[in-house]
Amino acid sequence: MVIVHTRPRGPRTLAARAEAAVNLAAELRSQIHSGGVRAVTLLVPDPHARFAAVSVGARFFADTVLSDGYGLCTYAFAWNPEREAVDAPVFGPYTGPYGDLRLRPDLATLAPDADGTWFVVCDAEWPDGRAVDIAPRTVLRRQVEAAERLGLVPSIGLEHEVTFTREDGTPVTRSGLDYAVGGLDPLRPLLDAIRAAVDGLDVESVRGECHPGQAELVLGHRDALAACDDAMLQQLVVRRTAASHGVVAGYLAAERPGEGSSCHVHVSLSTQDGPWTATQLEHFVAGVMRAAPGLTPFWAPTWNSYVRLRTAPFSPRVVRWGVDDRTAAVRVAGTGSSTRAEVRFAGADAQPHLVVAAVLAAGRWGIESGLTPPEPTVLPTTPWEARQALAESDLARELLGEEVVNAQLAHLDEEISAGCDAVTDWQRRRGGLRQ
Numbered sequence: 001m002v003i004v005h006t007r008p009r010g011p012r013t014l015a016a017r018a019e020a021a022v023n024l025a026a027e028l029r030s031q032i033h034s035g036g037v038r039a040v041t042l043l044v045p046d047p048h049a050r051f052a053a054v055s056v057g058a059r060f061f062a063d064t065v066l067s068d069g070y071g072l073c074t075y076a077f078a079w080n081p082e083r084e085a086v087d088a089p090v091f092g093p094y095t096g097p098y099g100d101l102r103l104r105p106d107l108a109t110l111a112p113d114a115d116g117t118w119f120v121v122c123d124a125e126w127p128d129g130r131a132v133d134i135a136p137r138t139v140l141r142r143q144v145e146a147a148e149r150l151g152l153v154p155s156i157g158l159e160h161e162v163t164f165t166r167e168d169g170t171p172v173t174r175s176g177l178d179y180a181v182g183g184l185d186p187l188r189p190l191l192d193a194i195r196a197a198v199d200g201l202d203v204e205s206v207r208g209e210c211h212p213g214q215a216e217l218v219l220g221h222r223d224a225l226a227a228c229d230d231a232m233l234q235q236l237v238v239r240r241t242a243a244s245h246g247v248v249a250g251y252l253a254a255e256r257p258g259e260g261s262s263c264h265v266h267v268s269l270s271t272q273d274g275p276w277t278a279t280q281l282e283h284f285v286a287g288v289m290r291a292a293p294g295l296t297p298f299w300a301p302t303w304n305s306y307v308r309l310r311t312a313p314f315s316p317r318v319v320r321w322g323v324d325d326r327t328a329a330v331r332v333a334g335t336g337s338s339t340r341a342e343v344r345f346a347g348a349d350a351q352p353h354l355v356v357a358a359v360l361a362a363g364r365w366g367i368e369s370g371l372t373p374p375e376p377t378v379l380p381t382t383p384w385e386a387r388q389a390l391a392e393s394d395l396a397r398e399l400l401g402e403e404v405v406n407a408q409l410a411h412l413d414e415e416i417s418a419g420c421d422a423v424t425d426w427q428r429r430r431g432g433l434r435q
Contacts, residue, residue: 003118007200007220007222008222008223008226009221009222010221010222010270011153011155011223012153014141014148017108018108020107021108022107025107028110028118029062032061032062037117038057039056039058039117040055040065040105040118041054042054042055042065042103042122043122043232043233044076044103044122044123044124044135044137045121045136045351046076046079047134047354047411048081048351048411049251049349050232051121054070056070061105065103066105068102069104069125070103071101071103072100072102072124074095074097074098075094075098077091077124078095080415080418086410088406088410090403090406090409100127101124101125103122104124104125105120105121106123106225106229108225109121109225109229111200121137121229123137124138134404136354139353139401140228140354141225142357143357143361144224146360147364150364150368152276153269155221155224155268155269156224156228156356157204158218158219158227158231159262159263159264160217160251160348161214161215161260161261161262161263162214162215162217162235162250162348163212163214163215163249163250163251163261164215164248167248169248171211171212171213172186172212172213173212176208176212177214178207179208180208187215189245190241190242190247193245194217194238198217198234198238201233202230203217203219203220204220205218211259212259214255227352231352252304253300253302253308253309253349253350257307257311258312260311260314260315261308262346262347263346263348263350264346265359267343268338268340269363274337276339280367283366283372285332286373287363287367287371290371290395291365291395292319293319294389294395295362296386297383297386297409298350298351298355299346299347299355300345300346300386301349301351301412301415304347305347305349305383308347310381314327316328316329318377318378319376328344329345330343343359358400361399383412383416386412387413393405
């Protein structure tokens with residue numbers, strides 16, 4: 001028996017995901033007991049768009065982890081990118097006793113790794129069974145549940161841009177290769193290896209992009225949890241494959257001033273009667289636009305995020321919408337049943353589960369409130385302005401919850417503080433000019 005791991009296209013309810021997980025669990029158990037699977041790597045998305053991971057033996061997974069879960073230290077949701085605990089009141093329960101959370105594998109995420117090893121993405125809960133409120137998967141799952149209560153099922157397609165550089169930081173290609181063919185020849189062996197490595201994640205397209213060494217990978221539409229899990233799995237595999245070719249795969253929002261790498265979110269909603277209506281789409285777009293400035297730390301969580309927002313072409317500094325307009329922050333694209341909203345705020349460094357959760361929350365609010373698109377406004381373009389906008393946003397707390405907002409503020413505070421404490425090459429160069 002071969003484990004079927006191809007991602008289903010289009011919308012899928014949480015109930016349908018759960019049913020798929022049951023079927024995949026049976027297939028996985030069979031493969032484990034026949035010796036076809038040696039190990040399972042448990043993955044949990046952290047606040048910094050990466051996985052915390054632990055590999056367990058296949059039989060231990062089947063006999064124990066599937067029923068009882070597996071421990072993960074609480075601070076994994078309260079650490080900074082250097083895996084040091086962030087000191088903030090919201091993280092007190094996570095960094096006080098340094099106890100264990102319980103990982104619950106979601107078998108609907110099952111994906112092959114190599115040599116008899118499989119990946120599975122997990123939810124996190126407290127020992128008493130309560131969901132971990134600030135875990136990115138929990139935040140997104142709750143927004144999908146809220147949408148389903150309105151009779152709406154989200155379908156999400158994510159586009160991530162990545163920049164390939166040599167070890168010394170120089171791009172693998174000298175110029176941008178937007179839609180190029182022959183110009184991609186220096187990247188051809190790597191891109192071919194990446195296509196093979198991400199087989200099964202339903203990558204819709206790979207193409208050269210407009211900045212040196214930059215490419216874009218597009219995942220086909222799927223349910224919201226699958227879209228974000230698979231986007232992170234894709235990044236993991238891309239980084240690993242690039243490293244095996246002596247290349248660095250970078251997901252900075254801006255590799256250099258004037259260059260931007262994004263995480264564009266294509267979203268549509270299905271109803272019992274079919275695709276969403278033009279009116280629902282208008283209300284959704286209106287909600288996203290009205291909420292966007294206050295949610296900026298979710299789109300732009302790092303210092304580097306603001307280099308993209310301030311300097312990169314096509315960055316969404318002005319919050320406006322347009323039909324098939326890539327200069328707009330929210331682009332309405334497609335026709336008929338493929339009509340969708342492309343939300344272009346987030347950089348490639350953003351946490352995808354949190355980004356999609358924020359988009360769904362804001363859009364749902366727009367539909368529930370019957371909103372119309374506002375006049376164009378602007379996003380904050382410094383981390384301090386973004387912090388203030390989120391801290392003062394009662395709407396953000398209403399949409400995502402007090403603890404989620406406070407956690408994002410704490411992470412941004414740590415990012416700002418760490419940046420102010422750092423000595424950079426830029427500071428040295430500027431200092432040298434003072435002689």
